[in-house]
Amino acid sequence: MRTVHSIKELRTILRGYRQQDKTIGLVPTMGNLHEGHISLVRKAGEAADIVVTSIFVNPMQFGASEDLDTYPRTLAQDQEQLEAAGNTLVFAPNVEEVYPEGLARQTQVVVPDVSDGHCGASRPGHFEGVATVVTMLFNMVQPDVAVFGEKDFQQLTVIRKLVRDLCIPVEVIGAPTVREDDGLAKSSRNSYLSEGDRGIAPAMYRILEETGRKLAAGRSDFAALESEAKEAMVQAGLRPDYFNIVNSDTLKPATNEDTSLTLLVAAFLGTTRLIDNLTVTR
The missing domain is CATH 3.30.1300.10 (Pantoate-beta-alanine ligase, C-terminal domain)
Structure with a gap:
């Protein structure tokens, strides 16, 4: 398993896989991985030859009073879990790599209707941040399939509409929620x-x-x-x-x-x- 931090290196490696006619699966995450994330990686491995897991705490999807600064960053432990799960490539960019001109100057993707209400009402701007970074990851990786957890049901619905409306050639796969023994969804x-x-x-x-x-x-x-x-x-x-x-x-x-x-x-x-x-x- 390899870990890269730049879009250029990511694309160079993936170009080699495509020349071998390998299919590519993407699992977008913010890191601090648990068994729920790992189940997505395994599902991506069933659907594609190569699995890319991105680890990026996306500032655009956090509100001003939310936990961006304290969100756990555990890259070393995440890498160990991913390698054990058969992941191929980790893409772990920093904020400057993803948003070189800063958030204020970044083009944003808005998915209407399904972004409204529920978490969209409680966290204004959240799904714009999700839709923007997922669109960017789709363009960076150009995967054949992408796997998202059903625990974030509204997010999954937003991404499915995003792919459908923008004619993005990615198959979006939803993976069942993984729970603790007492029923609590892993998070x-x-x-x-x-x-x-x-x-x-x-x-x-x-x-x-x-x-x-x-x-x-x-x-x-x-x-x-x-x-x-x-x-x-x-x-x-x-x-x-x-x-x-x-x-x-x-x-x-x-x-x-x-x-x-x-x-x-x-x-x-x-x-x-x-x-x-x-x-x-x-």
């Missing part, structure tokens, strides 16, 4: 949780599952179900940001005509913000 931000908060955190997924069972049983009073879920979160010790039941494709509020529904949730424990989701077919 780099779980390391921020205190011991007490870590004990509370799995309640979020339990409430998702309970609401999903109610939907599967035939309930369609979506607003009431959302209120019940948020109240259950408060009772468990979580501070809800949102709990929304939406059409799985459009992310618009669910209607009785929808057959595939996704429950989107975000909540705080202390200063840590956690997200999760569950899809239900009726």
Whole structure:
């Protein structure tokens, strides 16, 4: 496994693989890798000959009061995990390599509609930052396939629309959420949780599952179900940001005509913000 830090070196190496008719898979990450990320790398390895994992803490997708400065940077440990998982190439650029003229002068990509609401409402500008850096990574790597986790369901929807609307020749693959034994979705931000908060955190997924069972049983009073879920979160010790039941494709509020529904949730424990989701077919 090799690690490169410049776009020029990245392209030189990938050109050699393409001349050998190798297919290329991309796994974009911000590092501080856990088993959820590694599952994406393995899935990319099943879909392509060469796997490129990018490690870049993207400042454009962080708000002014968010954890950009404290976000864990663990490149050495990440490299060890990636090599063990069969990753081929790590692309770990610095901010100046990606944004040489600075963020203020950077062209931005806006994906309308699906970026609105949910995390888009809670984190203004976040999905513009995600869409911009993912578009740049697609242009830098020019992968045949790219793998993203379903835990970030709205992000995955944004990227699928981005690829479709801009006619980018990349197959976007969603990979199932990897969970701890108690149901908590694996996340780099779980390391921020205190011991007490870590004990509370799995309640979020339990409430998702309970609401999903109610939907599967035939309930369609979506607003009431959302209120019940948020109240259950408060009772468990979580501070809800949102709990929304939406059409799985459009992310618009669910209607009785929808057959595939996704429950989107975000909540705080202390200063840590956690997200999760569950899809239900009726």
